[in-house]
Each structure stands twice: as C-alpha cells, then as structure tokens.
Amino acid sequence: MSADRERGVTARELRRIAAVLARYPQGDAGSLVNALHDVQAEFRYLPEAALCEVADHLGLPRAQVYGVASFYQGFHLEPRGEHTCTVCMGTACHVRGAARLLETIERDAGVGAGGTTPDLKLTVEEVNCVGACAIGPLVIVDGEYHGHMTADRVSRLVAKLLGEGASR
Ligand code: FES
Structure with a gap:
C-alpha cells in the first residue's frame, strides 16, 4: 500500500x-x-x-x-452525517416559509446547506420540489417526509438528531 x-x-x-x-x-x-x-x-x-x-x-x-x-448525484465525495435533513426550497414550499426553516436548521446545526456537522451527526441539504407541495413546507429527515413544518418543530427535530448517539 x-x-x-x-x-x-x-x-x-x-x-x-x-x-x-x-x-x-x-x-x-x-x-x-x-x-x-x-x-x-x-x-x-x-x-x-x-x-x-x-x-x-x-x-x-x-x-x-x-x-x-x-x-452521479447519488455519490458523495465528502463525509456525510449519520442523519440527513433536507429542506424543500421549491416554489410552493418557499412561499410557505421554507427559507425560515432552512435558516433555523442552519442556526441550530451550525452548518450551512450542503454542510455536515463536525461530529458527522447531521448533513443539511436543500432540494427543489419533490412533488409533495400539498404538505409544504416540507422537511425530509433520513428520507421521511415531515409536512406542514414549522420553525419550532424543525428546531426540536434537529435537536433530537444532534443528540442521538452514533449508530456505528
Ligand atoms: S415545492 Fe416543496 S414539495 Fe413541491
């Protein structure tokens, strides 16, 4: 080697x-x-x-x-978090406050969109419309859709994700 x-x-x-x-x-x-x-x-x-x-x-x-x-978008060349929190920034979600949700997540996690916390607990991402506009604003956590999201709820979600023990 x-x-x-x-x-x-x-x-x-x-x-x-x-x-x-x-x-x-x-x-x-x-x-x-x-x-x-x-x-x-x-x-x-x-x-x-x-x-x-x-x-x-x-x-x-x-x-x-x-x-x-x-x-391929599905491949990642940088370390990823144990959890992924994705905010939909499509038009329907945006007009319902997606930007505030993303700001809240970025503040709570201490990393911007596209970033991963230093402890590798959480990767923060944004995405365009994923076709679930009816339940926007939408946050996707580890593939699970959380609709009608509010800043308070997303803040609690992030706190839970950051506080969980590593699975590996
Ligand atoms: S704009 Fe967010 S799901 Fe369509």
Missing part, C-alpha cells in the same frame, strides 16, 4: 474497503457502479482512498472512477 493512499485513511478503513471489494472479481470493470454503491453504503461517502482501491481492483484508470463518482 503506497504512502499517498494511506494519507487520510486508517488501516481499519483500508480493511473495510478491501472487504467490500472482495465481493467483486479483480478486473471486472462492469462492476464499477455497484462497487461504488457498496463502498458508499459502508462509509456514507466515497473516501479518496476508496476510489483508488476501486480503480486498482477493477483495473480502471483512477480518472474514470473519479469521473463516475462525481457525475
């Missing part, structure tokens, strides 16, 4: 990456997307070292692996 790969990644993390890649035959370039999905399921994002390991294992250029990882 070269020194540049080990930078920013622990031996334990390298073992976790290797365990994921063991599911795929060496040189099986067609497994790229599945392998990236599995690595992300393990880490909640795609560490740089993992991209290198995936490239080497599947016999692909690192630039190609990085290109695929950065192309």
Whole structure:
C-alpha cells in the first residue's frame, strides 16, 4: 500500500474497503457502479482512498472512477452525517416559509446547506420540489417526509438528531 493512499485513511478503513471489494472479481470493470454503491453504503461517502482501491481492483484508470463518482448525484465525495435533513426550497414550499426553516436548521446545526456537522451527526441539504407541495413546507429527515413544518418543530427535530448517539 503506497504512502499517498494511506494519507487520510486508517488501516481499519483500508480493511473495510478491501472487504467490500472482495465481493467483486479483480478486473471486472462492469462492476464499477455497484462497487461504488457498496463502498458508499459502508462509509456514507466515497473516501479518496476508496476510489483508488476501486480503480486498482477493477483495473480502471483512477480518472474514470473519479469521473463516475462525481457525475452521479447519488455519490458523495465528502463525509456525510449519520442523519440527513433536507429542506424543500421549491416554489410552493418557499412561499410557505421554507427559507425560515432552512435558516433555523442552519442556526441550530451550525452548518450551512450542503454542510455536515463536525461530529458527522447531521448533513443539511436543500432540494427543489419533490412533488409533495400539498404538505409544504416540507422537511425530509433520513428520507421521511415531515409536512406542514414549522420553525419550532424543525428546531426540536434537529435537536433530537444532534443528540442521538452514533449508530456505528
Ligand atoms: S415545492 Fe416543496 S414539495 Fe413541491
């Protein structure tokens, strides 16, 4: 294992990456997307070292692996929180106060939209209309829709998410 790969990644993390890649035959370039999905399921994002390991294992250029990882919205190249809190900023939600909800979350979590708390508890995101306008303003927590949201309720939600113990 070269020194540049080990930078920013622990031996334990390298073992976790290797365990994921063991599911795929060496040189099986067609497994790229599945392998990236599995690595992300393990880490909640795609560490740089993992991209290198995936490239080497599947016999692909690192630039190609990085290109695929950065192309698909579902892949994340930065660490993600244990929980994700997403505010819909579509028009229908916006006119019902979505901006205030986002400000409240950002204030309570101490990170802006697109950011993750330093303790990796919570990632804050915004999204455009997800087709649930009737229940706006809408906040999505770990995939669960919370409609007719208020600043007070979202503040309590964030406090709960930040206060929960890590699941890993
Ligand atoms: S604008 Fe928020 S769900 Fe449509």
